[in-house]
Amino acid sequence: MTMEYFETLTQSLQAQNRALPTLLIDLDNLDQNIAAVLANFPKQKGLRWVVKSLPSPELLHYIMKRSQTERLMVFHQPFLTALVPLLSETADVLLGKPMPVTTAEYFYTNLPETATFNAVSQVQWLIDTEERLIAYANLAEKLGQKLRVSLEIDIGLHRGGFSFKALFSALHTLQSYQHCLEFSGFMGYDPHVVKLPKILRSASKAFSMANTEYKRCIDLVTSQFPELCNSELVFNGGGSPTLELHKTGHTVLNEIAVGSCILKPSTFDIPSLTAYQPACFIATPILKKLNGTRIPAIEFLSGLMGFLKKKLGRSYFIYGGYWKANYCYPPDATENGLFGASTNQSLVNTTSDLAVGDYVFLRPSQSEFVLLQFGQLQPVRNQLLQAPWNLLKNY
Structure with a gap:
């Protein structure tokens, strides 16, 4: 998917009156x-x-x-x-x-x-x-x-x-x-x-x-x-x-x-399914943007880390995280392994200059477990949000 695709989705998500981690169905x-x-x-x-x-x-x-x-x-x-x-x-x-x-x-x-x-x-x-x-x-x-x-x-x-x-x-x-x-x-x-x-x-x-x-x-x-x-x-x-x-x-x-x-989902990126396109994504808003990447107990290395690796020059904390999913936008976005995984606020690093309220996108590795972690599914057509869909009762 292109950068323009995710940028248009971001605009659609920002236009609604709520900002939560969302499971999108294209x-x-x-x-x-x-x-x-x-x-x-x-x-x-x-x-x-x-x-x-x-x-x-x-x-x-x-x-x-x-x-x-x-x-x-x-x-x-x-x-x-x-x-x-x-x-x-x-x-x-x-x-x-x-x-x-x-x-x-x-x-x-x-x-x-x-x-x-x-x-x-x-x-x-x-x-x-x-x-x-x-x-x-x-x-x-x-x-x-x-x-x-x-x-x-x-x-x-x-x-x-x-x-x-x-x-x-x-x-x-x-x-x-x-x-x-x-x-x-x-x-x-x-x-x-x-x-x-x-x-x-x-x-x-x-x-x-x-x-x-x-x-x-x-x-x-x-x-x-x-x-x-x-x-x-x-x-x-x-x-x-x-x-x-x-x-x-x-x-x-x-x-x-x-x-x-x-x-x-990404687990199905296999030769027999090359004709198929990704149709589900997680979109989650950025809550915090900080200069540098400060890790508890090794704060003194913050400047050096940013010098050695450009994308460590900024820290973005997202709404939620630790899903069975891989970051796909911004293209070089990664979870910070030193800070540790969090289901509450994951620390993401990227060279892209983002703002609080922008969205980070992930691609689920499977659908059967990940979809159920969200209250609803959000269909999109031409990157525009449609009426939400419910999930089956799981208990």
């Missing part, structure tokens, strides 16, 4: 990123948006409308509860990690009112062990409802889920609980494909191996447990890091999960 870049996801997206594949990376009702509504899909992946029960009254009868929610059965029961016994969304038939619970499968069967019988369950399979990440060997037994057990559980498909996550050092395994080789393992699982259930199968089964996987491989490769998935890439 709608122009967001639109480009959504278009990049959809470009050449296989017509026969489903697209599911990952809520933990996009934890705002308005943000999700905006994305779902532009992409024309209402499939969501949820990782947090309070988010699921908050979404219930907001989703339509055509939405579908897949849990992205296994929930303790007590949490699932709490969800069903504390449901908000909804006119359209059916929290039983439109939710797929993720199951990673046979013990959890039986626990959910017991819950379904207790509730008097038939619950949908998706099985997590290990296709190389080794973070839990069923191995191919354990899957046969799980499917056999599921077969005996068809009166209270409905098999809805598989979920296999594969971020290791692009994160493994090339010296150990290339991305193409890792992708091929993960794809082969997933296909073995699909073949197992379709050939040996046909009574569990139907035309609506979901074979979900992928993610932002491997999205492009699934778009261009011979994937066995019929649905791909995507989230972070459309905001592109």
Whole structure:
């Protein structure tokens, strides 16, 4: 992003009647990123948006409308509860990690009112062990409802889920609980494909191996447990890091999960996502401007530090700090490591001559945690502030 871009944003922020640390969502870049996801997206594949990376009702509504899909992946029960009254009868929610059965029961016994969304038939619970499968069967019988369950399979990440060997037994057990559980498909996550050092395994080789393992699982259930199968089964996987491989490769998935890439925090500056633009920034006002950089106990070195390093000639204390984020404007802005990190008032040094009330900008390294640290999200269009967006309830 150019200096002019951040200077225009600063003017927009200064024109409002409040100055706080703000999480900005650039709608122009967001639109480009959504278009990049959809470009050449296989017509026969489903697209599911990952809520933990996009934890705002308005943000999700905006994305779902532009992409024309209402499939969501949820990782947090309070988010699921908050979404219930907001989703339509055509939405579908897949849990992205296994929930303790007590949490699932709490969800069903504390449901908000909804006119359209059916929290039983439109939710797929993720199951990673046979013990959890039986626990959910017991819950379904207790509730008097038939619950949908998706099985997590290990296709190389080794973070839990069923191995191919354990899957046969799980499917056999599921077969005996068809009166209270409905098999809805598989979920296999594969971020290791692009994160493994090339010296150990290339991305193409890792992708091929993960794809082969997933296909073995699909073949197992379709050939040996046909009574569990139907035309609506979901074979979900992928993610932002491997999205492009699934778009261009011979994937066995019929649905791909995507989230972070459309905001592109800095962790996702990877070769497979070069077509995507940063769409989220933290803007925070400068509270104090001091000459020199004075560090407790070594004040006598202040002049020398400024002489040896020009940007230490001024100190700027910002509103807040210590976010999982990297400074991006002014271009050479850095947090002062000698002074120490602060969530209250971080000390920033830069060669730029700024004033109290000017803004410093940071780029989050991830979206799922950082966005929730702010009371609202602030959309911007052409660097002009729009009506703020709320965040999903996190408790």
